Amino acid sequence: MDFPEGQLVGLAEIAQMANVGRTVVANWRVRDLKFPRPVAELRSGPVFRLDQIERYLARRRKNMTYIVSTINLKGGVGKTTTTVALAEFLSGEFGRKVLVVDLDPQTNATTILISENRWSKLNDKGHTLATLFHDALRPDNEPEKFDLKATLQKGVSPVSAVGTVDLLPSSLDLIDVQDRLATMPSGRFYASRPVDLLHKAVRPLLPNYDYVLIDCPPNLGIVTLNGLRISNGYIIPTIPDVLSTYGIPQIQSRVADFARDIGEDIVELGIVVTKYRTGTTVHENTLARMKTDSTLPELFDEMVPEANQVASAAEHVAVSTLRQKYGYAGMFPLLRNLTEEFIKRAEASL
Ligand SMILES: Nc1ncnc2c1ncn2[C@@H]1O[C@H](COP(=O)(O)OP(=O)(O)O)[C@@H](O)[C@H]1O
Ligand SMILES: [Mg+2]
CATH class of the missing domain: 3.90.105 (Molybdopterin biosynthesis moea protein, domain 2)
Structure with missing residues (x-):
């Protein structure tokens, strides 16, 4: 031959x-x-x-868009920190095009990526995802206000080596939307079901990205379901303590039920252990329990310890490289490995 x-x-x-x-x-x-x-x-x-x-x-690779939600029912467990770090490393170290969708009314991912000041100006003009959800609740005689193009923030992140992360920003106004959507009679949404709002609005954007990362609020309400509606998979960041891991089985079963309802697969990509303190009895015991419990999603090998470098990454300060932002020795290689593991799991899931 x-x-x-x-x-x-x-x-x-x-x-x-x-x-x-x-x-x-x-x-x-x-x-x-x-x-x-x-x-x-x-x-x-x-x-x-x-x-x-x-x-x-x-x-x-070019044709695939991996859409991943970050979920935990508890706040303060590193959801936003993990989402932002993955976005920055996917772009800066692995050359992927990334869209971050901030669905949490706390707007932390938004202010880390574009600064409080720039967010505040956008928010005054209604150029956030809250407007998308507000539109669904408006009286019939009012025009739609959500403007996808003006809302999409291109080339965000204070790290200059991160060139390919875009953002759909959140707003504090999402809190009130969440409550009102929940009590809305379903007949009101002729055109879209309440869980389809994000899907309908952002669908044209999605093929432009390799990864879409959705930072969800700490509950499984309608706003989070909007994120899951378009997701292929989800990750659960958790501190390895009793309270933070308590809700994980509930998340698994609720997400599985929802996936069945909409007729899609939403894959468990795994648990990311965050703010880990070695030598702490509670952390060591919880970790041992999570490792042996085969009903839980698989743990990522790389675990993020409690570290100042990670905490200070929440500030929007201009730097040139990811090594500068996350520290040369400690967190940079660790988060790079975590991202590599994330890519492997995501790309194996579709
Ligand atoms: N590995 C870590 N080490 C130290 N502080 C961390 C770490 N991960 C997150 N933090 C800090 O903990 C707080 C909560 O993290 P965050 O990512 O905002 O959690 P969530 O989005 O789940 O509410 C933030 O102040 C953040 O900077
Ligand atoms: Mg958060």
Whole structure:
């Protein structure tokens, strides 16, 4: 046989190139008609032309948007910190295009990424996601006010090495919207169900991104469900203590029920342990329990310790690099590894 392009690869090499496991590649072969045909079946398995595989993987990566919600029923467990760090590392270290959707009325992801000052100006003009939800509640004779283009903030993050993160900002006004949406009779929403509002509004944007990260409020109310409605998966950041981990089984079952209702898969990508203190009995015990409880989502290997560098990352201060923001020795390599693990899990899930 003559292979003009020279190099051939097998399934193991493809898995390595794509940074996924072999079973994932096997799945693609079965499910995806565009997967290149093997040039030969050897005793060791099928072999493929490297150039065709490279083109396939590039196209696959380009066409996929991974949409991931960050959820925990408790506040203060590192949801926002994790979401923002993943967004910044996905962009700055892994060259991905990222959209952060801030659904939490506390607006922390928003102010970390664009500063309080810039947020306040947007908020005065109604250029936040609160307006999207307010529109659904307006009287019929009022025009829609949500302006997607003016609301989308491009090239956010105070780190100059982070060039490809965009943001849909939140607003404190989301608190009041959440309560009113919950008590709205469903007949009022002729055009959209209350959980479809975000989906309908942002659908045209999504294909522009490799990753969409949704920072959810600490509950499973209608606003969070709007985020889950468009998500392929979710992560649960948690402090390894009793109260923070208490609600995890409830999240799992509620999300699974909701996914069934809407007829989509919403995959458990895992638990991110945050603010971890080694040597603390409660943390060590909770961690041991979480590791052995096979009903819980799998823990990410990389765990984020309680660290000043992580706490101060909440300030919107201009720096050049992620190493400067998160610290050269400690947190930078750790968060980079966490992001790499996140990519592997996300890309294996679709
Ligand atoms: N690993 C960490 N070490 C130290 N402080 C942290 C860490 N992760 C988060 N924090 C701080 O804890 C507080 C709560 O974190 P945040 O991400 O806002 O939680 P959530 O979004 O779940 O409410 C913030 O002040 C944040 O800066
Ligand atoms: Mg938060």
